[in-house]
Amino acid sequence: MAESILSLDSKDKKNMPLEYTTEEGDLRIVGFWIFLAAELVLFGTLFASYLVMQSHTAGGPTARDLFKINPVMAETIILLVSSFTCGLGTLELRRHNTKGLIAWLVVTVILGFAFIGLEANEFYSYAVHEGAPISRSAFLSGFFILLGTHGAHVSLGIVWVTSIIIQLAQRGITAVTARKAFMVGLYWHFLDVVWIFIFTAVYLTGLVI
Amino acid sequence: MQNITNFLSHFFVTGDPMIYGADASIALASIGIVVVLTYFKKWKWLWDEWLTSVDHKRIGIMYIIAALLMLFRGGVDALMMRTQLALPNMHFLNAEHYNQVFTTHGTIMIIFVAMPFIFGLMNIAVPLQIGARDVAFPFLNALSFWLFFFGAMLFNLSFVIGGSPDAGWSSYAPFAGAELNPGVGQNYYLIGVQISGIGSLATGINFLVTILKMRAPGMTLFKMPMFTWSILITSVIVIFAFPAFTVALALMTIDRLFGAHFFTIAAGGSPMLWANLFWFWGHPEVYIVLLPVFGIFSEVIATFAHKTLFGYVVMVWSMIAISFLSFITWLHHFFTMGNTAPVNAFFSISTMLIAIPTGVKIFNWLFTLNRGRIEFTTPMLWALAFIPNFTIGGVTGVMLAMAPADYQYHNSYFLVAHFHSTLIAGTVFGIFCGLHYWWPKMFGYLLNEKLGKWSFWVFMISFNICFMPMYFLGLMGMTRRMYTYPAGLGWGPINFIITIGAFGMGLGFIIMALNIVWSAIHGKKDTTGDPWDGRTLEWSTASPAPEYNFAHIPTVSTRDAFEAMKEEKREGRTKPQLPFKPIHMPNNSGIPFIMGGFMFVAGFGFVFEWFWMGIPGLLGVVACMIARSFVYNDHHHIPADEIERIERAAGRLS
Amino acid sequence: MHENENQAIKQEHTGFPWKQVVGLILSLGLTFLALWVAIGLSLPVNVTLTIIVALAIFQAFIQLFMFMHVTEGTEPVHQIIGILFGIYVAFAVVAGSIWILAHVF
Numbered sequence: 008m009a010e011s012i013l014s015l016d017s018k019d020k021k022n023m024p025l026e027y028t029t030e031e032g033d034l035r036i037v038g039f040w041i042f043l044a045a046e047l048v049l050f051g052t053l054f055a056s057y058l059v060m061q062s063h064t065a066g067g068p069t070a071r072d073l074f075k076i077n078p079v080m081a082e083t084i085i086l087l088v089s090s091f092t093c094g095l096g097t098l099e100l101r102r103h104n105t106k107g108l109i110a111w112l113v114v115t116v117i118l119g120f121a122f123i124g125l126e127a128n129e130f131y132s133y134a135v136h137e138g139a140p141i142s143r144s145a146f147l148s149g150f151f152i153l154l155g156t157h158g159a160h161v162s163l164g165i166v167w168v169t170s171i172i173i174q175l176a177q178r179g180i181t182a183v184t185a186r187k188a189f190m191v192g193l194y195w196h197f198l199d200v201v202w203i204f205i206f207t208a209v210y211l212t213g214l215v216i
Numbered sequence: 217m218q219n220i221t222n223f224l225s226h227f228f229v230t231g232d233p234m235i236y237g238a239d240a241s242i243a244l245a246s247i248g249i250v251v252v253l254t255y256f257k258k259w260k261w262l263w264d265e266w267l268t269s270v271d272h273k274r275i276g277i278m279y280i281i282a283a284l285l286m287l288f289r290g291g292v293d294a295l296m297m298r299t300q301l302a303l304p305n306m307h308f309l310n311a312e313h314y315n316q317v318f319t320t321h322g323t324i325m326i327i328f329v330a331m332p333f334i335f336g337l338m339n340i341a342v343p344l345q346i347g348a349r350d351v352a353f354p355f356l357n358a359l360s361f362w363l364f365f366f367g368a369m370l371f372n373l374s375f376v377i378g379g380s381p382d383a384g385w386s387s388y389a390p391f392a393g394a395e396l397n398p399g400v401g402q403n404y405y406l407i408g409v410q411i412s413g414i415g416s417l418a419t420g421i422n423f424l425v426t427i428l429k430m431r432a433p434g435m436t437l438f439k440m441p442m443f444t445w446s447i448l449i450t451s452v453i454v455i456f457a458f459p460a461f462t463v464a465l466a467l468m469t470i471d472r473l474f475g476a477h478f479f480t481i482a483a484g485g486s487p488m489l490w491a492n493l494f495w496f497w498g499h500p501e502v503y504i505v506l507l508p509v510f511g512i513f514s515e516v517i518a519t520f521a522h523k524t525l526f527g528y529v530v531m532v533w534s535m536i537a538i539s540f541l542s543f544i545t546w547l548h549h550f551f552t553m554g555n556t557a558p559v560n561a562f563f564s565i566s567t568m569l570i571a572i573p574t575g576v577k578i579f580n581w582l583f584t585l586n587r588g589r590i591e592f593t594t595p596m597l598w599a600l601a602f603i604p605n606f607t608i609g610g611v612t613g614v615m616l617a618m619a620p621a622d623y624q625y626h627n628s629y630f631l632v633a634h635f636h637s638t639l640i641a642g643t644v645f646g647i648f649c650g651l652h653y654w655w656p657k658m659f660g661y662l663l664n665e666k667l668g669k670w671s672f673w674v675f676m677i678s679f680n681i682c683f684m685p686m687y688f689l690g691l692m693g694m695t696r697r698m699y700t701y702p703a704g705l706g707w708g709p710i711n712f713i714i715t716i717g718a719f720g721m722g723l724g725f726i727i728m729a730l731n732i733v734w735s736a737i738h739g740k741k742d743t744t745g746d747p748w749d750g751r752t753l754e755w756s757t758a759s760p761a762p763e764y765n766f767a768h769i770p771t772v773s774t775r776d777a778f779e780a781m782k783e784e785k786r787e788g789r790t791k792p793q794l795p796f797k798p799i800h801m802p803n804n805s806g807i808p809f810i811m812g813g814f815m816f817v818a819g820f821g822f823v824f825e826w827f828w829m830g831i832p833g834l835l836g837v838v839a840c841m842i843a844r845s846f847v848y849n850d851h852h853h854i855p856a857d858e859i860e861r862i863e864r865a866a867g868r869l870s
Numbered sequence: 871m872h873e874n875e876n877q878a879i880k881q882e883h884t885g886f887p888w889k890q891v892v893g894l895i896l897s898l899g900l901t902f903l904a905l906w907v908a909i910g911l912s913l914p915v916n917v918t919l920t921i922i923v924a925l926a927i928f929q930a931f932i933q934l935f936m937f938m939h940v941t942e943g944t945e946p947v948h949q950i951i952g953i954l955f956g957i958y959v960a961f962a963v964v965a966g967s968i969w970i971l972a973h974v975f
């Protein structure tokens with residue numbers, strides 16, 4: 008057994024889930040958490056910009072003019088459910104059930120596509136039908152960039168989950184693939200958290216003010 | 217044909233003899249490098265040993281080389297400005313050029329000198345100080361470096377292709393927006409800095425995890441060397457400050473490229489939002505370039521006073537306090553923006569609060585020196601000079617922190633003097649100090665002390681000749697970013713003295729460069745690995761450290777761990793030699809370099825709004841990420857007998 | 871370390887996924903509650919905003935604990951402090967920017 012590059016004293020890892028059993032997995036998961044903490048600030052800054060700009064509509068459409076509650080609720084429910092299916096995937100991971108894990112990840116990806124489709128449709132209808140593209144006002148710039156950044160994250164998430172599905176199919180659940188599957192799950196749930204705030208601070212607030 | 221010449225004369229910057237000179241020297245230098253590498257058949261060596269390396273020590277060296285080159289460029293910019301200002305009504309630079317030069321000077325000094333130099337030193341020292349074999353994510357570490365490198369190259373390209381940015385290093389809207397600032401210069405700033413900023417964020421995460429998770433057994437947080445502590449706190453600040461900057465830069469890029477209205481005057485945009493977001497990053501950035509050098513000074517002062525650091529715990533807690541406070545003082549950079557009184561009052565108070573933990577440290581160093589057995593080596597001279605010179609910058613900073621008074625000082629030469637007092641007497645003295653201190657660990661020989669002292673005295677005295685008079689010039693009414701001034705205001709003689717000081721600093725830098733060259737040939741070998749009688753673990757391994765850093769991971773029981781080990785040895789308590797075991801090390805990879813290259817291509821495309829080039833560049837980046845995700849075999853073993861061979865060759869086996 | 875790979879995973883991972891289902895029901899419930907507070911009731915704007923933001927924060931913590939297992943790992947204190955610091959800085963930038971810019975535009 009080789010001495011590892013890491014000097015971490017091997018704590019009792021017998022009872023830890025598979026993804027924590029290698030030192031590398033342990034390091035990467037902490038690193039990823041820290042990355043997510045940094046993403047909190049990234050989205051915080053986007054929220055700050057949007058909220059400052061919310062009333063700067065420059066005579067163009069306002070939040071109240073644009074937002075419709077039905078499609079927004081559909082997007083929200085889809086994303087919440089996808090977070091749930093992703094959570095079930097992590098559960099199957101813990102049970103070492105490769106098939107179950109892959110199945111739930113596939114469902115999650117499908118829901119992710121549905122979300123992106125709805126969002127793209129919403130953007131399209133604002134920009135083209137309602138005369139409200141990104142260049143119309145500061146409010147719309149803030150709106151499109153905040154939501155677009157979230158949407159871009161979800162799209163990247165779809166690519167990432169897909170790549171992990173392939174790796175799981177090739178290799179089954181090992182310490183390495185377990186770590187990857189767990190991390191992509193964290194990412195997906197995190198995007199759900201961001202959406203909760205978008206739902207509240209953008210849509211609901213926009214309809215109230 | 218007409219079209220083509222027209223395009224080319226806009227693509228390449230034309231019409232100025234200085235720029236043709238630069239074109240020629242860049243071309244000659246590039247050809248020279250290619251010829252030398254080809255002649256000596258060094259391409260493969262360069263690729264295998266450096267460009268694909270994931271070894272923190274090599275990455276550190278590459279950071280430092282790049283930062284020194286950038287320091288040269290930033291210094292030439294500074295001397296050009298000082299030449300223009302030496303006398304009233306000079307015609308060396310015109311207004312437009314002066315704007316470009318202070319913009320590139322400021323941006324390069326902060327983003328492409330101070331930060332990478334610090335990243336270089338921490339790459340060299342931190343894993344060694346904590347007894348680790350590398351950082352937590354060696355591949356990511358290489359990627360960070362190449363993102364910084366290609367970001368810096370992109371930014372510098374603006375000088376010869378397309379035109380330099382000219383809106384200041386703070387790039388204030390609305391002047392930096394598309395309407396008032398058409399052309400590509402500002403895009404270079406936004407995208408070049410963005411690319412290297414992504415690398416910085418990754419470095420922050422990497423070092424935070426390294427320090428939290430990879431310390432040698434027994435090294436609890438409060439037994440870590442102070443430099444490592446300073447990097448821990450700096451990493452936290454990097455991690456939480458850079459995302460805000462990423463967003464700010466991206467929003468302005470989107471304004472310029474896609475017609476959004478974040479910072480424009482039209483359609484509801486708010487130029488003040490830019491100032492707000494920029495400084496939300498910008499103030500923490502000040503601590504990012506200061507805390508690490510506080511760490512360096514702490515190490516150097518303790519080493520050459522031959523005492524343990526006074527007030528270790530207080531020092532740690534004051535840095536923790538700074539990490540919180542540094543995120544709630546940003547408004548002091550724009551007290552004069554028309555904020556309400558409660559807002560200005562809050563930020564004025566928080567700014568004065570943050571001065572307290574900073575001031576506390578000065579006393580820690582003084583008490584460490586008190587009754588120490590002080591040895592005046594070159595690194596120690598830089599550290600000692602830092603204390604009074606930096607304190608002047610700190611005191612004038614508190615003067616600026618008083619909002620009503622700042623209405624008077626704001627954007628005058630008083631401010632220019634203040635921030636150079638902190639950035640030069642703090643950051644630059646610190647990186648020079650660290651460079652001399654860790655040089656033997658990096659290369660296995662020492663820099664010459666005599667030349668080192670010459671460069672120190674020349675630089676330090678010139679620094680004072682250059683920047684002390686600026687305070688008075690500011691009080692006499694000269695404002696920042698002025699490209700010339702009329703005679704008869706009484707500013708002429710002072711400006712002339714300042715310029716003399718500036719060239720003196722250039723001379724100091726040249727002596728340092730000479731020292732590097734001279735010592736590379738004649739420098740004293742460091743055969744023990746411990747040339748300074750050091751106190752921390754980096755001195756317990758060979759100089760330069762082997763690839764795996766430590767043949768056996770050390771066990772730590774106190775602060776100043778290596779000092780304690782030497783103490784044990786003096787008392788005759790030696791540990792039995794353990795057998796070597798094979799060591800697991802990460803493989804080199806070309807992906808970080810290639811990914812940086814794609815980023816460069818993408819960045820160049822977006823600078824010119826050539827989406828046919830930008831988008832494929834970005835796809836290349838994503839492809840590299842996916843390719844990396846499918847690499848499973850990324851480690852190798854160094855067998856025990858090879859370790860034994862290396863240790864024996866380094867003279868570390870009895 | 872390879873012997874761990876086949877180690878049986880603990881009890882809570884067998885049987886019906888209660889944690890996940892409760893998490894889902896709570897998030898959906900809180901979402902509809904927020905919608906109802908915003909659209910269904912007509913409270914003063916400030917009161918409405920306070921309530922819906924509080925509900926959002928509550929829901930975020932559900933994700934964090936029920937789905938993201940933030941308290942898991944060899945040394946979970948690291949990620950917990952990290953997330954808390956992130957929340958602090960995100961709060962500083964949102965609240966600070968609104969406070970500063972509310973009066974200057």
Ligand code: HEM
Pocket residue numbers: 291294295297298318319321322323325326329330383384385386632636639640643644682695696697698718721722
């Ligand atoms: C040889 C040493 C140096 C000299 C002579 C020098 C001189 C100057 C001068 C003349 C200006 C322009 C003042 C104005 O017109 O407003 C300036 C600006 C600036 N310098 Fe330096 N400098 C030196 C080193 C540094 C270093 C080491 C740093 C940072 C690590 C630095 C950071 C800056 C910044 C941020 C600005 C502001 C640029 C702007 O207005 O956008 N300088 N410096």
Ligand SMILES: [Cu+2]
Pocket residue numbers: 498499502545546548549
């Ligand atoms: Cu500041």
